[in-house]
Structure formats: C-alpha cells, structure tokens
Amino acid sequence: MTATVLDDRLRALRDAAREWGAEFRTAGAALDLDPDGVGAHLDLAGVRCLASMLIPAEYGGAGLRLGGHRFHGMTAIERVVVLEELARGDAGLMLASPGASMSGVLVDVLADREQKEWFYGRLLERPTWTFFALTEPGRGSDAAALETALSPAAEEVHRLDGRKKYVGNAARAALGVVFARTGPGPLGVTAVLVDTADPGYRAEPIETLGLRAARICEVTLDGVAVPAERVLGRDRSPARRGMWACVQTFNRLRPGVAAIAVGIAEAAHDAVLAGRLRLDRAERDRLEALAQRIASVRHLVHLSAIEVDADGSRGHLASAAKAEACRLAEEATLAACSFFGPRARWDHAVLDKLVRDARGVEFMEGAGNIQKLTLFQGLLAGKVGRGEPFPAHQAKTPTGGASCR
Ligand SMILES: Cc1cc2nc3c(=O)[nH]c(=O)nc-3n(C[C@H](O)[C@H](O)[C@H](O)COP(=O)(O)OP(=O)(O)OC[C@H]3O[C@@H](n4cnc5c(N)ncnc54)[C@H](O)[C@@H]3O)c2cc1C
Incomplete structure (x- = not known):
C-alpha cells in the first residue's frame, strides 16, 4: 500500500527524523547494556528534537526549524512521524530522551497559564526529563481504581501519599505529573505537578528485559507537599479534571x-x-x-x-x-x-x-x-x-x- 496522509511539510519532518533515527542504533545498543548512560547521547539530533517537542512557541519553545517549516510537536500527527523514525533507530533511546513527553500532553490539555509557565520554564533551562505517574502496583489496566491520595494538609498545601509503578524516567526526572485521589469514584481523581527535589519523592528503577533504557521505576510518595497552585485543572469542574x-x-x-x-x-x-x-x-x-x-x-x-x-x-x-x-x-x-x-x-x-x-x-x-x-x-x-x-x-x-x- 502506498497511500499517505503526509503533506510536504510532514514529509520533510519524516525525512529528517529518518536520518536522526539511523544515529540512534549504535547509541541504543550501548544503552541496552548500560541504561544509565543516556547522558552521553544528549547531543544527538533526535534527542535534541525530542527535548524541544511539546513546548509551544507562546511559552518560549523554539521548536524545530526544517527548511521553511517549524515544528513544536503539538499535534499527534507530528509526533507519530518523528516517533516512528526514531523508534526504527532505537525505541529505548527514544523513550529515555529528555523532554515534555507524556506529561507535556497532559499539561497542554489541563494546565492553566501559570502552571504552563512553570512547567515549560523548567524544560527550557536545560535538557530535562519528566515523568507521568498513573499506574499503581496491581492497578495498571484498571487505572480508575488508583489509591494514591491527595489530602488537604496545611493551608493551600496538599499532601501526596502512595506508590506508583512502571513509571518511565522517574529516577532521572526533575518534574512530572502524578494522578491521585481526593475522593471516591472517577470524579475524585485529579492530577498534580510534582517537583522531584521535594522531600518524600523517591524513585527506584526496575530491571526489565525490554526497553531497558526507559528505566521504568517504582515511585514512592511519602507526604510530598503539593502547593494548591500545582493542582492541574484547579479552575475546572471535577468532570473536566x-x-x-x-x-x-x-x-x-x-x-x-x-x-x-x-x-x-x-x-x-x-x-x-x-x-x-x-x-x-x-x-x-x-x-x-x-x-x-x-x-x-x-x-x-x-x-x-x-x-x-x-x-x-x-x-x-x-x-x-x-x-x-x-x-x-x-x-x-x-x-x-x-x-x-x-x-x-x-x-x-x-x-x-x-x-x-x-x-x-x-x-x-x-x-x-x-x-x-x-x-x-x-x-x-x-x-x-x-x-x-x-x-x-x-x-x-x-x-x-x-x-x-
Ligand atoms: C515500557 C513501559 C513504560 C511504561 N511507562 C509508564 C509511565 O510512564 N507511567 C505509567 O503510569 N505507567 C507506565 N507503564 C505501565 C503501563 O501503563 C501498564 O503496564 C499497563 O497499564 C498495564 O498494566 P499492568 O502492567 O498492571 O497489567 P495488568 O493490568 O495486570 O494486565 C495484565 C494483562 O491482563 C489483561 N487484562 C487486564 N484487565 C483486563 C480486562 N478487564 N479484560 C481483559 N484482559 C485484561 C491485560 O490486557 C494484560 O494482558 C509502562 C509500562 C511499560 C511496559
């Protein structure tokens, strides 16, 4: 089948990503043996592309310029074009790269202006890993049954307690998002932004056979303080959070x-x-x-x-x-x-x-x-x-x- 949905602009992105993907092969093989060595590959064009994706221009994202086109990876079609070619080189390195990644999509959907400024501002400082913590031990497919708790603590500060499992890049991330429960049922689920430097956050890599470079982790949240301004969708109804x-x-x-x-x-x-x-x-x-x-x-x-x-x-x-x-x-x-x-x-x-x-x-x-x-x-x-x-x-x-x- 030769049908394509890609126009000239997206084909230019695919062709560039194909070249970067070819560079991923050797680095990916090395990372499979030493999953903690990703820092040695930050200069690869594909890694730099991933680090720049999902940061909108209005928040200072330079994006990627190719010919007369600019890409910020804000659409799924841009992302699939890049991800396919980089994974063809090496899926492990692709997943191990810094950038907004999964949490960037959630921030785009749910965060307010102030939260976006904080999140994107951190990513623009230097190559920064993020994490997205939804899965819990024994509650992968049934995500709605999650138990991690976000409870009121002191004024304007919440407290986050629970455990997450299989969270990619969680031990190398500087910030990310955690799904937690403020009450029973689906409307009791909310998401918060977390700074991994805050006391109570701990991430331990789990040994895996596949996608070893992604360094999926078990995360412990032990009374992590979450200021009210880090609760995503705080200005929305619970049905839209x-x-x-x-x-x-x-x-x-x-x-x-x-x-x-x-x-x-x-x-x-x-x-x-x-x-x-x-x-x-x-x-x-x-x-x-x-x-x-x-x-x-x-x-x-x-x-x-x-x-x-x-x-x-x-x-x-x-x-x-x-x-x-x-x-x-x-x-x-x-x-x-x-x-x-x-x-x-x-x-x-x-x-x-x-x-x-x-x-x-x-x-x-x-x-x-x-x-x-x-x-x-x-x-x-x-x-x-x-x-x-x-x-x-x-x-x-x-x-x-x-x-x-
Ligand atoms: C490389 C990798 C990266 C990941 N990154 C992240 C991450 O960054 N953040 C995060 O939160 N999670 C992450 N995960 C976790 C992932 O989302 C879970 O592994 C997934 O949701 C499945 O959950 P589980 O492993 O607990 O399997 P289970 O839910 O226990 O499922 C095991 C099997 O049972 C089947 N099954 C379950 N329920 C049903 C049902 N009702 N009917 C029929 N069959 C069913 C499933 O299809 C599956 O085959 C990652 C996982 C991997 C492997």
Missing part, C-alpha cells in the same frame, strides 16, 4: 505508542535486509508481505493521529491502531528471527533486543485487550462505524498540515 483529562491525554498519546511499535517492526524488516543479502523467492515474498503490512498499519496510525487532532475525545481509532501496531511489532520481530535460523536471537543482538522491546510496547498505555475493550465499547455505543474503513470525518485537515489523499 482527572479521569477526563487522563482519557483525553491517552487518546492523544496512543497514536505515538502505535508509531513506536511500527518503528520496531520496520527495524526488524531492516535487520533482515541488512543481514540476509541473498533471499530465495519464498523469502522475498514473505519479506514483501511484511513490508506491505507495515505500510498499511502505518497508514492506520496516521489516520488515528489525524482523528485525535481533529477531536481529542475520539480515541477509538487510536486504540485500534495501538492494538494492531503492537501485534505487528511482536509478529514482525519474531518473523525477522525466522530468516536467521534457530540461533537468531543468540547470534544477532539487534534481533534479540527488538523482540524484547516489542513486548514492552504492548504494555505501554494499555495492553492489547484493553484497547480491544475500548474499541468494542465504541462499537456498542455507535461511536465507531460498522463496515466503514475509516471514520466519516477523516478528510478534515487539522492545523498539523495533514490531509487524507
């Missing part, structure tokens, strides 16, 4: 995670091309079929990004794209191994790493079953068209500069 913002944020983020999975699948395809110079006819056909499948899933990911850019509450296509792209990544990485015989993962460190990383992406921002549940609920509610390949308003052109053609 915690869980609402969480859903909006995940809708916008999921196309990006799907793009990372597509990048991993492409890296597996690249590894076969680079490592098997002579292929018989059946192998060539198999590889061609894989390339076509990658292209069609990429197309779905792009459409899902356009969908959430047009309306952040429409996340069903993003869920479909995330589930499908993760399935692709797992199958493509295993298929790539089959081109090298039974010792493939032992003999080719890159293949072994890709298989491990693909499994890690499956769990990010909701495992496949949860995406399928979301999609099914959308079908039941009539929000997803039966028999329609894509939603009716796919031809809308968001400000991100993409159009379906």
